[in-house]
Amino acid sequence: MEYPYAFNQFRLALHTAATSPDPDERTRGARRAMRWARALAAIARGKVRVGSRSPVKGLPVWVTPEVLRGGFATGRALAEVPLSEEETRRLERLGLPATREALLVSWLTDEGMAELGAMLDERAYIVEIPEDGAVLLAAALLRAGHEHAALTALSEISPLAGRLRLTPTPAPPASHAPETCFRRSAAQVSDSLRRMRPSTAVEAQREALGLWLPLTDQVVSFWSTRHSTAWSAEDVAEARRLLAAYEDACLQGTLCRKYRHPKENLPILVSALRAGVTGELDEAWRRRVAHVLGCVQAKRGLPGDEAAQALRREQRRVAGRASHSDVARVAARRLDDLPPREGIDDVENATRPISPQEATEGAAAGTPLPAAVRRRIEMGRAGSLPQLVEQGAVPSAEVLAELVPQVTAARLAAGYEDPALGAAVAATYAAFRRRRTLLLLDYASQFRFEELPWIQAADAARRSSPSRDAAEVGRQVAATALEAFPGTILPNALISELRTLWDAGGIRTTLTEELAADIFMGGFSTRFVASAQEAARLLRGTLYERYYGLDYDAVLTLPVTHAGPDSAFTTMCSAGGSGLSGTAVTGAIIERQQILTTHNLAAMVIAGVEPASGWAELAVRASERTATLLGRARAHGESRSYARLRSMKNAAYAWRQAVFFLSIADGASQDLRPRTTFPARVEESMSRLVADLDRSRSTPVRPFLGWGTWDV
Structure with a gap:
């Protein structure tokens, strides 16, 4: 195998698709495996040239290829997609054939240019990949009087008009200022919330609290009041009811295996019920029942005891809490009215407790949003970078x-x-x-933004x-x-x-x-x-x-x-x-x-960068980061694990930055002693680092290196 890394990624994806307990993860693994299979087949057929700036045979360098981990191209262009429903409807409305060439031509008519002009003025478009901005920028240039530049760009992209999507997707007008930043759009956050699945551990706890523990109390109550050896008809009827309830619980509750294990308290008491119903309740069974009841009483008290009742009230309260997935769906609906491709301006409002109008069967009014849900919404927070x-x-x-x-x-x-032209360039840049x-060989450089034909034209x-x-x-x-x-x-x-x-x-x-x-x-x-x-x-x-x-x-x-x-x-x-x-x-x-x-x-120093805190302050903080990473490395013991080696490498990199900052500030070596208290062994390591740094002023020392050997 010429490219073992690519084949190994294919193998790992197949393994995930076949063995992961999570169905969503299996689906994602299968998709990854298909992409890697496509990449390996394209390489084998010579359709993909590994290491080239234009890796896909027959496609110019400006075309955005589908690229997998490690920089391997699959042979497919990201703009090589079927017509969307919206694009198909547009062509039907205009009486044009359902082809990409016809779609591009439809935008270059007088009517299409007027539509593009309105989209440009209102920033009412989506540019998902750079190719989506090609016709949009050409229209902006034509409108601004730069006909030659626009036609030059169109002539270069037109040979691929039948294969690639080169037109923007209309969208609601943008409302955010261009410099507004956000990690995830409202639509992405909403989708993330809707995809939240119930935690298996949490749902198992809810099952135990809501189903198994109430049944356990009923069975324990039955046995704690049955002291005679002879059962009445009412006793037998009650035992049969409890047995039926247990069978129903086994069908309903599939997460808690504990309540099926023959050596656990509830299954023992249930087995004793069966023995009582069939007339096989002997002295050995009674001793086992008495032992179980003694254990229950010692641990939390019998069901009628005050302590046991208080415990069950608290457990019912916990069981009644809304699941994260139920609350997440309510939070997702809050975001549906926001501009889908922009960030969330009012995160505080989006993370407020559930209102009476929003309440559902699984999420009652007044329920606060759990931390996991709030974290996802926080990823959509919009604002300036500072x-x-x-x-x-x-x-x-x-x-x-x-x-x-x-x-x-x-x-x-x-x-x-x-x-308007600047905004279109900005959208294309993003x-x-x-x-x-891409994975490149022979010191080739990555394709640059300014090499896009429509960006060259916009110049x-x-x-x-x-x-x-x-x-x-x-x-x-x-x-x-x-x-x-x-x-x-x-x-x-x-x-x-x-x-x-x-x-x-x-x-x-x-x-x-x-x-x-x-x-x-x-x-x-x-x-x-x-x-x-x-x-x-x-x-x-x-x-x-x-x-x-x-x-x-x-x-x-x-x-x-x-x-x-x-x-x-x-x-x-x-x-x-x-x-x-x-x-x-x-x-x-x-x-x-x-x-x-x-x-x-x-x-950065030569470019004129000046941190507000000053270089000496950054040196101390980088030193403290070094100490934190050394502590993480020590937590892994003397192993050669990846986590320990990574912590050591990052600690050495942090120390290098501390030494650089101190050198720019022309400070004393002792200034790099962390102000925060760390474990004794970490403090000792930092003292050695500072001492070596001070000695280096007059004599050579062995510096702390990330890929060398250094005793933590």
């Missing part, structure tokens, strides 16, 4: 990276004289950022001067990321956004993405060399250079034009992998590159 960070709606740097494209899109829109990256209507506003927004975004997550390296998606903003603002940087150890090609492109030299000019002679044992003078002499496995820069980074084996070698080489380049921290 507001969302301040409100705690951005829990990680990865989530921040999800939101920044909305900020970038708003800044790109501001670069056009025509607001869709482009949802495009998954004719762009303001000539770079937007200083975009540059400043990039600085603010970078500062927000550092303030919120000082001990976390910035994810690749966020790096891409910063590059876009700074390019739009006329700032040229050497930002670099994090490379994956399992697909590393053995060398680095020239961008990494340039980034390392920027860092060298900034950090030469600082604590950072001394602690990591760098020779920035040598870095500054490296040729910037040569890249690949045999380049001088790659050789310099390869020193990090000595003494290691397997994936750790690659990981250590990549980490050495990150140390030399500072993994974008130096580039």
Whole structure:
């Protein structure tokens, strides 16, 4: 198998589809397996070229391919979809054949152009993938007088008009300001709430409280009042009723197996009932019944006891609570009247307790929304990026990276004289950022937004001067990321956004993405060399250079034009992998590159990023993040588990950021002592780190590395 990773993903998806106890997960596994099967078949037939910027044979590079995990294309274009019901109705209304060519032509008529103009003015369209914005932008350019640019774009996309969807989907007008951010739209949150399933554990508890425990009390009450050896006809009748009730409960209650096990209290008492009804209730049975009753009385009291009654009242109250899924459906209905593709402005109103008008059989009036439901609604909270960070709606740097494209899109829109055209460009950009990256070989670069034919055409209507506003927004975004997550390296998606903003603002940087150890090609492109030299000019002679044992003078002499496995820069980074084996070698080489380049921290300083808290404060907070991660690593003991190794790696990365921030602030090593109290062993580790950092000012030390060996 030429591509074992792809085949292994196919195998895992098949396993999930065949064995998962969750039917929804089985369905998702089957869909993943089908996509991977399609990808493997396309590779085998030569329809897909793995590692190419235009991986699907016969499709130009600008077409958005369906891409699976790891960057493998399936051979299908995302815009290669059947006509929707709405599109079919449009064609029927216009008396046109049900083809994509006819649909595109329908939008380019006078009537269609008038419709597109109204959609542009009201932002009443949906651009799910970049291709959806092609005709929309062409219409905006034609309306703005840029006929040549519009016709050039249309001529390039027209050969695929019969195969791809190149037109927008009409939608209600947008009401949010362009710079408003949200993680999930109201429709996505509503769908998520409706898909909530009852928790098996919670429903089992509800079954026990509502069905089995009341029956247990009835059976215990029967036996606690039957002291004579002879049963009356009424006793036999009551025993038969209880036996029938038990059989019904076994049919109704399928979640609690405990009440069927022959060694549990209720089944023992039920078996004794059968013996009594059939006349086989001997002394051995009576002793077993007496033992069970004694255990019940010692544990919670018999049913008539005050303590037992209080316990049962509390259990009935708990059993009467609405299930999460019932409450979630009520909350979902609240969102149905909101604009479906925008965020939720009033989260507090959406998370209020259930009103009398909303009450259902499963969710009574006054029921508060459980935390699990509130968390899903919170994901739709809308606001500016600083507001969302301040409100705690951005829990990680990865989530921040999800939101920044909305900020970038708003800044790109501001670069056009025509607001409607700018808004269409912004919508296309947001869709482009949802495009998954490809697995590329030979240091090829990912397809860029500005290479889309309709975006190249829109450049004719762009303001000539770079937007200083975009540059400043990039600085603010970078500062927000550092303030919120000082001990976390910035994810690749966020790096891409910063590059876009700074390019739009006329700032040229050497930002670099994090490379994956399992697909590393053995060398680095020239961008990494340039980034390392920027860092060298900034950090030469600082604590950072001394602690990591760098020779920035040598870095500054490296040729910037040569890249690949045999380049001088790659050789310099390869020193990090000595003494290691397997994936750790690659990981250590990549980490050495990150140390030399500072993994974008130096580039941000050079771009003018200034955190409000100051570099010294960020250093302390990054140090505290280091301590937290060391504590997590210690919690895994001495194992070589993935979780422990990951915590150690992330701790070393956080420490690197702390050392960088301290070097920029020119602070003392002791400043990196965490202000928060940690377990004694973690405190000891941090003391050693700080001591090593201080010693490095005068003598070489062994730095803390994520892919090396370091005793926690």
